[in-house]
Amino acid sequence: xxxxxxxxxxxxxxxxxxxxxxxxxxxxxxxxxxxxxxxxxxxxxxxxxxxxxxxxxxxxxxxxxxxxxxxxxxxxxxxxxxxxxxxxxxxxxxxxxxxxxxxxxxxxxxxxxxxxxxxxxxxxxxxxxxxxxxxxxxxxxxxxxxxxxxxxxxxxxxxxxxxxxxxxxxxxxxxxxxxxxxxxxxxxxxxxxxxxxxxxxxxxxxxxxxxxxxxxxxxxxxxxxxxxxxxxxxxxxxxxxxxxxxxxxxxxxxxx
Amino acid sequence: xxxxxxxxxxxxxxxxxxxxxxxxxxxxxxxxxxxxxxxxxxxxxxxxxxxxxxxxxxxxxxxxxxxxxxxxxxxxxxxxxxxxxxxxxxxxxxxxxxxxxxxxxxxxxxxxxxxxxxxxxxxxxxxxxxxxxxxxxxxxxxxxxxxxxxxxxxxxxxxxxxxxxxxxxxxxxxxxxxxxxxxxxxxxxxxxxxxxxxxxxxxxxxxxxxxxxxxxxxxxxxxxxxxxxxxxxxxxxxxxxxxxxxxxxxxxxxxxxxxxxxxxxxxxxxxxxxxxxxxxxxxxxxxxxxxxxxxxxxxxxxxxxxxxxxxx
Numbered sequence: 001x002x003x004x005x006x007x008x009x010x011x012x013x014x015x016x017x018x019x020x021x022x023x024x025x026x027x028x029x030x031x032x033x034x035x036x037x038x039x040x041x042x043x044x045x046x047x048x049x050x051x052x053x054x055x056x057x058x059x060x061x062x063x064x065x066x067x068x069x070x071x072x073x074x075x076x077x078x079x080x081x082x083x084x085x086x087x088x089x090x091x092x093x094x095x096x097x098x099x100x101x102x103x104x105x106x107x108x109x110x111x112x113x114x115x116x117x118x119x120x121x122x123x124x125x126x127x128x129x130x131x132x133x134x135x136x137x138x139x140x141x142x143x144x145x146x147x148x149x150x151x152x153x154x155x156x157x158x159x160x161x162x163x164x165x166x167x168x169x170x171x172x173x174x175x176x177x178x179x180x181x182x183x184x185x186x187x188x189x190x191x192x193x194x195x196x197x198x199x200x201x202x203x204x205x206x207x208x209x210x211x212x213x214x215x216x217x218x219x220x221x222x223x224x225x226x227x228x229x230x231x232x233x234x235x236x237x238x239x240x241x242x243x244x245x246x247x248x249x250x251x252x253x254x255x256x
Numbered sequence: 257x258x259x260x261x262x263x264x265x266x267x268x269x270x271x272x273x274x275x276x277x278x279x280x281x282x283x284x285x286x287x288x289x290x291x292x293x294x295x296x297x298x299x300x301x302x303x304x305x306x307x308x309x310x311x312x313x314x315x316x317x318x319x320x321x322x323x324x325x326x327x328x329x330x331x332x333x334x335x336x337x338x339x340x341x342x343x344x345x346x347x348x349x350x351x352x353x354x355x356x357x358x359x360x361x362x363x364x365x366x367x368x369x370x371x372x373x374x375x376x377x378x379x380x381x382x383x384x385x386x387x388x389x390x391x392x393x394x395x396x397x398x399x400x401x402x403x404x405x406x407x408x409x410x411x412x413x414x415x416x417x418x419x420x421x422x423x424x425x426x427x428x429x430x431x432x433x434x435x436x437x438x439x440x441x442x443x444x445x446x447x448x449x450x451x452x453x454x455x456x457x458x459x460x461x462x463x464x465x466x467x468x469x470x471x472x473x474x475x476x477x478x479x480x481x482x483x484x485x486x487x488x489x490x491x492x493x494x495x496x497x498x499x500x501x502x503x504x505x506x507x508x509x510x511x512x513x514x515x516x517x518x519x520x521x522x523x524x525x526x527x528x529x530x531x532x533x534x535x536x537x538x539x540x541x542x543x544x545x546x547x548x549x550x551x552x553x554x555x556x557x558x559x560x561x562x563x564x565x566x567x568x
Binding site for chain 2: 002003038043044045046047048085087213214215216217219220221222223224225226227237238256
């Protein structure tokens with residue numbers, strides 16, 4: 001990881017979302033990793049924002065952000081040519097190297113949990129592993145990266161809460177039966193979704209969840225992004241989502 | 257060229273007055289990816305206690321306008337683990353390491369202080385006195401001058417290395433500064449975070465699980481400036497300014513009022529290269545004003561100046 005100044009190559013907004021591509025010198029990343037991103041906007045907001053990587057190539061790294069507050073709004077309002085301070089790539093990654101050809105892989109993505117799973121899908125498809133991709137959203141306008149996933153030959157199974165697209169209901173409704181058959185489950189999304197998914201995962205499936213937590217630094221010094229994790233010695237300790245995570249084994253996460 | 261950024265605090269020499277603040281610099285090693293930490297004047301390490309602490313339940317942080325509220329619960333690995341796992345690497349780094357420490361009873365302070373006093377990489381110790389005193393019904397050590405005197409003098413007797421005391425802004429800073437120096441403090445760090453609270457009015461809940469946290473960042477800088485000024489006017493011991501330093505000029509404010517050095521905290525979260533940029537900024541400032549050393553600016557605002565005028 002390092003601190004670097006990247007330039008916005010392109011940026012577009014749609015609905016409550018913004019997608020931007022940054023170019024410059026950066027270190028290669030792995031799916032599940034994130035950057036702390038910040039524009040040149042002084043003290044408001046004060047801190048950079050942790051954003052998962054959606055995809056990258058040799059020259060650019062892309063992010064898809066949902067506008068939820070001032071920081072995310074400012075991030076999505078950047079224009080081509082603007083500069084952005086980026087610290088990263090940070091955190092651990094989805095253990096995609098452990099997936100073998102022929103394994104049954106299930107992705108469960110809710111809302112802005114989809115972009116890092118898209119990046120993971122790219123890496124798996126490169127190795128000729130085609131995942132089953134379940135995507136849950138509030139309504140059809142919140143379904144993300146559909147075309148991009150199709151371009152990978154991944155046809156997402158959709159659920160929406162209002163029934164405006166796919167199956168009406170929650171993502172667990174469409175993922176439930178598939179979880180038991182999966183060798184690997186990779187999930188990212190709202191905490192409520194992850195808790196529900198964790199209840200459906202048994203000991204046979206290897207399940208990895210990407211967690212989200214407020215972060216001040218992103219590289220392990222503020223200890224703000226603590227999450228209770230069960231360790232092999234039987235103790236539960238607060239791990240840092242930014243360094244020991246953001247990807248944790250589902251069975252080790254302490255929900256409350 | 258030929259600029260002298262060095263300063264001296266109680267016999268300890270610092271390359272420059274930029275010290276990474278406790279709680280914002282980990283155990284010093286986390287910055288190795290970003291810059292050579294031997295460039296910094298000093299590093300005040302994450303607050304340590306004898307047994308360590310698992311920290312408070314999340315959520316632990318909340319961002320406010322130009323500020324950050326945190327309640328980490330002084331999470332730390334404990335002094336034994338620090339000496340075993342971190343200190344060997346710190347011994348090889350050429351900067352001043354200040355071991356920040358705390359306890360909940362006077363005996364815990366002295367025990368922690370003695371353990372750290374014996375570690376080779378520790379050049380000075382910094383007491384965090386903004387902790388509840390369990391023996392006295394939970395009142396903070398740092399807000400009560402007689403208690404400040406008691407805990408500082410107990411540590412002073414037990415510790416050989418330079419002893420700094422980080423003062424709480426929830427106190428009359430003149431009184432606690434005096435009490436700490438009378439207790440034997442070699443230097444004062446002014447100030448710790450300011451107790452604060454925030455509420456989520458939609459969910460109708462506290463933003464931070466612990467409810468109360470410490471406010472830091474640019475929002476508190478002017479308060480810190482006033483308290484540094486008051487401490488410098490009250491005691492002769494060196495004062496290290498702390499609170500909302502983002503750029504060189506913020507630290508220079510402290511120094512013009514009499515601080516010998518300053519600490520950089522929350523700025524490290526948003527900009528891990530802040531110390532390097534601040535050091536460059538100090539050089540530029542000296543050049544711009546024709547000074548040749550940092551020592552020349554210490555207390556410059558008060559030298560020969562009278563009190564503020566009034567019309568009465």
